[in-house]
Amino acid sequence: MDMALPTTRLTGLADSYPVVAAVSAAISVAIVYFIVLLPLYNILLHPLRKYPGPKLWAASQIPWLRSYTGGLYHVKLRDMHEKYGPVIRVGPNELSFTSPEAWQAIMGHRKSGEVENGKAPFYAVPPLITGLNRTDHSRVRRLMSHGFSSAALRDQEPMIRGYIDLLIQRLHENSQQGRKAVDICAWFNYTTFDIIGDLTFGEPFGCLQQSAMHPWVELVFANVKTSAMRSALARFPVANHLLPFFVTPQLVRKAAEHKELTREKVSKRLTLTDARPDLVHGMTVGKGGLTVSREELNENSEGLIIAGSETTATALSGAIYMLTTHPAILKTLAEEIRSAFTSESEMNSINTAHLPYLQAVLEETLRFFPPAPNALPRITPPEGNLVLGKRVPGNTVLSVPHWAMYHSSSNFSRPDEFIPNRWLDDPQFASDRKECMNVFSFGPRNCIGKNLAYVEMRMFLARVIWNFDIELAAESMDWLQKGRSFSVWAKHPLMVHLTPRPVAV
Template sequence: MMALVVTDSIGFSYPGLIISCFLSYLVCSAFYRVYCHPLSVYPGPRLWAISRLPNAYNQVTGNLSYRISELHEQYGPIVRTAPDELSYIVDAWQDIYGKPAPRNEELKKDASQFNPPPNGVYGLLMEPSDKEHARMRRNLSAGFSEKAMRDQEPIMKKYFDLLIQRLHENCEQPVDMVKWYNLTTFDVISDLTFGESFNCLEDSELNFWVSTFFRFLVAANLLGLAMKFYPLDKIMLSLAPTSLKQLQIQHRDITAAKLKKRLELPDPRTDFLSQAQKFYNTPEGMSFDELTTTAVVLIIAGSETTATLLSGVTYYLLANPQVLSKLTAEIRGEFRNESDITMISVNRLNYELAVLNEALRIYPASAGSLPRVTPPEGCTIAGRFVPGNTSVAVNHWSAYHSRSNFKRPYDFIPERWTGDAEFKDDNRKVLQPFSVGPRNCIGRNLAYTEMRVILAKMIWNFDMELCEESREWNKGQKVFLVYDKPPLMVKLKPVVRA
């Protein structure tokens, strides 16, 4: 009793002690992270070094890539963007995404990025194991080769031609090119994956599977962020609306049904699953669950990114008439008939390739970062030692818009890719929109085929003009894994030929 009286008399309280200890912990943690942490030698804003909250806030608001770009302008080519994260804009691609010496091993994917899929089985994109990823890739890579693209050209051509037909039918009024490019790329990749399309172009509207996918991307973005703040991800999953969970189940059921139908085709055809079908359900092959999870990613990643780039290049061409005029002269001078435009013949269009490379730079379909984690013993990246268990990445948007890499980085100038002397000091090697190394984008050949043929057909068929409401279409777009794009309204005038 005496002890209790004495304690009360000096104002002692357990809540006060807990608060004092907590505040002391915060102060000590902040001091350690700013001055004593192994990453303290790397520059960056102190608040970002102390807490992940500034990074998280910018990610939630869709501004993270733009904010990181500003930080690089202020602090230099390597910036600490969280207590355990570094962002790069120098050519560190091989060190981060390749198999750098002397280990000759990949840096691991950041496992905290992805929640396990509903079926508990990872697909090609999210598989954390290098060995399992390599096995899956072997089963799919043949379907994305240059030879496969040539074999698959008749399938793609059907949708390229239908796009042009639909635009001729609808060009009396301004059209939303974001919508039409999405319709096309979804039809192409669904046919090449499932053996049948979603009939988006046929119906001139987005299929249910397609029209709801952006909600899932935003949700996945938030959930991936929440995993950095355990147990917030568990709380978010428990509070997710029933309607969203039902949509996810519907998506997966539709995907599984289409995939099952494709795998049961009696006469296998040349498409993305041809090789996987040969070794289906064998130790060297892929299981049905692996293919299902992979198919979901293929449909989204393989369509949205190409549609995004086509939307971006269309905008920048129409916003830069001198570039559009030069490209128009090349395409219309090269092809007498539209039927002459093929995936082989477009390889002669050197200026078009420069235009697309510049579009990939100024409006990268993947604007963010693809984090990797350094091994426990640490490693060397861009000539400097990085401690173990650090999340590292080249940020696409920041690297491509840095004045240290490109002269006049916010100007759309394809000539920087054609040898113009003004841009001789540009660091063109830093442009890697499809990443590098064993996990680079498997759909690179498909993307270039679609971009080059569709753009050539658009320029050959139509004179285009931006509508007034889309004059600043590129301004203020948020990034949630992909851009939240507004409609791109364009006036189309069919070219009249003798």
């Protein structure tokens, strides 16, 4: 009998033992480091150790990750600010601010030679405008601004009105005289995507025409939570190795199709020879010697589609929910709109801007239900920066969260109540710090589409309320409570009954 085989096996095991021992030791050291030593350092020795906040959140990024990916981070963050104050530590390397002064301190304009707090790399990357450096951002923004000017908005208004006309027609067709509930959230999304598609690519997505979401647009919604997870994991040093496990082959394929369709639509738009009053025209004519690359054009066209549609539709959906759950406010708004005009055809971007209660309702909606509820984080330069009189170390993440700031009792009286009168100089709310409201962000990187968004919101809401008496369906009574926040809201259908009212044309 050959006895060499067991001996050989034993010898092999003996030879491999040092390797196994070394790996085990390395794992043990890593466990001790990440579970014991690093958290202790973050709590006791880290440069941010003196800032208030829960110690568990200071010790590790994991509490933040769990809260954010659960979709209720906005509420948790508000509660922590209420307990610890306007400046708190919400991660080993992150500070959150809810005082109005934080906007200028973190995101405001800088004098020549002053270093800005750039966009955090896990949030935005070039060539998308949100991730460009200071010089390139200024170049691309100047070219994009032509499509968002007052003159451009006047030229774009007939097209916008045409899509709102079709929206009203579709709502009449689908509401069955108020007997059938319709998902008003979906219809707002159909319309805003068609408008921004036409403004960007020279043609709509056909959502209103087909009464359905275009596959290109569906991917945006299907990917909300996945994108949030990827963005959250990108804050971790080893995240790039983990990201593939959170992305299915189907999502990879759809994302590739998404980008390919963007390239095709941009190419088709560039073949148009007429000078359309759209958002791409300014980026392609190269005024003042400035130009954009084709890659920048593709990426920013895609960004315009998302930023210029989803946020507006979210605000409008929030307005409808808040109005239908506050009947007295809805009645007051309906009376203002219906008494201001003799026919629907009179409504335009100019005269709807002179309806004070409509504007107050929109402002209160944006405060109560901001379309981008969480912060768009910045990061201090490597040498650090001065923030609200204190030197903050380099590479510190700085957050100014919308929902938490707008629901802070330090900034607003009765912050969790929907009260449009606070925007109409009601003396009860004289102490409200309205300057903290910057839904469209702040400084040189604020939202370039703010004026377009207000035009759309005023005209949409005025036209819908002019045409219909609105009642919330029973299945959507808890619509707001079911919503989850990421970079945008993950929303459920908002079912309402729309009863047409006899009106003059």
